Amino acid sequence: MNSTHLEQHPYAGRAVVLTTKHQKLELIAPILESELGVSVVLHEADTDLLGTFVGDVERLNPARQTVIEKARLGTAALGQSLGIASEGTIGPDPSLPFARSDIEYVGFVDLDLGIEVVESYRSMDIVAGEIITEPGADITEILNRVDFPNHKLIVAPHRGERSTAIKGIGDIAELNSSIASLSAKSSDGKVIVQSDLRAHNSPSRQANIRQAALALARRLRALCPECKTPGWGLVGYEKGLDCSSCGELVEHAVRAEIFGCAKCSHKEIGKPISLEADPSICNGCNP
Numbered sequence: 001m002n003s004t005h006l007e008q009h010p011y012a013g014r015a016v017v018l019t020t021k022h023q024k025l026e027l028i029a030p031i032l033e034s035e036l037g038v039s040v041v042l043h044e045a046d047t048d049l050l051g052t053f054v055g056d057v058e059r060l061n062p063a064r065q066t067v068i069e070k071a072r073l074g075t076a077a078l079g080q081s082l083g084i085a086s087e088g089t090i091g092p093d094p095s096l097p098f099a100r101s102d103i104e105y106v107g108f109v110d111l112d113l114g115i116e117v118v119e120s121y122r123s124m125d126i127v128a129g130e131i132i133t134e135p136g137a138d139i140t141e142i143l144n145r146v147d148f149p150n151h152k153l154i155v156a157p158h159r160g161e162r163s164t165a166i167k168g169i170g171d172i173a174e175l176n177s178s179i180a181s182l183s184a185k186s187s188d189g190k191v192i193v194q195s196d197l198r199a200h201n202s203p204s205r206q207a208n209i210r211q212a213a214l215a216l217a218r219r220l221r222a223l224c225p226e227c228k229t230p231g232w233g234l235v236g237y238e239k240g241l242d243c244s245s246c247g248e249l250v251e252h253a254v255r256a257e258i259f260g261c262a263k264c265s266h267k268e269i270g271k272p273i274s275l276e277a278d279p280s281i282c283n284g285c286n287p
Contacts, residue, residue, distance in 0.1 A: 009221065010230055012037035016082040017074035021047045023200035024086055028106070028213045032084070035217035043074035063089045067107035068116050081111040086209050090128055090197055102126035102205055104212040108220060115262040117231040119219055121212035127151050127204040130194030132158055135180045139193060152201035154194050155179055157186035167196055224261035231262030238269055244276035248284035253277035
């Protein structure tokens with residue numbers, strides 16, 4: 001978007017509060033400022049209270065809901081109406097359960113307009129792993145696999161309080177001392193060594209957060225054709241196609257994307273994605 005169009009955008013020149021504990025300002029702010037012409041203001045908050053990767057604080061709500069909760073923390077703290085935050089979920093992929101993926105969510109709230117917009121980015125490019133070990137064991141293979149020390153680590157007791165975990169480990173001396181000290185707090189003398197997936201300690205996750213932030217910025221850049229509210233984008237799919245082999249209706253086959261407004265009820269159907277359903281997803285052809 002050129003500078004003239006930026007000046008005409010409803011958010012141009014306005015402040016957006018970014019709520020984070022883990023140094024996401026440099027990941028998200030340049031993208032929003034470039035794409036929307038906003039000024040991103042940092043609000044540092046203990047977002048670990050909403051859940052942690054290591055499990056010492058359980059995340060009670062889905063990531064999509066949590067990211068909006070985070071964004072609202074900043075607007076309330078600084079008395080602003082625009083807020084943004086990010087949240088990630090890393091584990092078995094929803095479509096490929098034997099593979100690990102990183103799904104990053106970036107959420108935005110506009111209290112004046114009463115809208116919430118969330119975009120996500122799913123990637124298989126995430127460096128993550130863990131091992132159960134004990135003092136003196138050779139863990140060179142796992143350290144190479146998780147790109148240590150470029151990606152930092154967490155050590156926690158295998159059978160003990162997760163709250164005693166040592167995080168942000170970035171050198172071998174600290175790693176060895178952490179294994180030794182926390183093995184003594186584990187009932188079986190073992191520890192879990194795992195990737196520290198907090199954003200400031202995981203370069204591969206940082207790249208995915210940037211992609212999610214870009215997706216959100218571009219969605220906010222798009223205005224509703226009807227009411228001109230920012231956040232026009234994909235809201236669902238039109239489904240139902242005839243099988244190309246037997247002609248039977250395949251109700252779950254995607255026909256086209258549906259685009260909608262974050263505020264009003266206006267929707268538009270995009271260009272057809274497919275005209276017929278593949279027989280491989282047809283119940284008639286594959287009962």
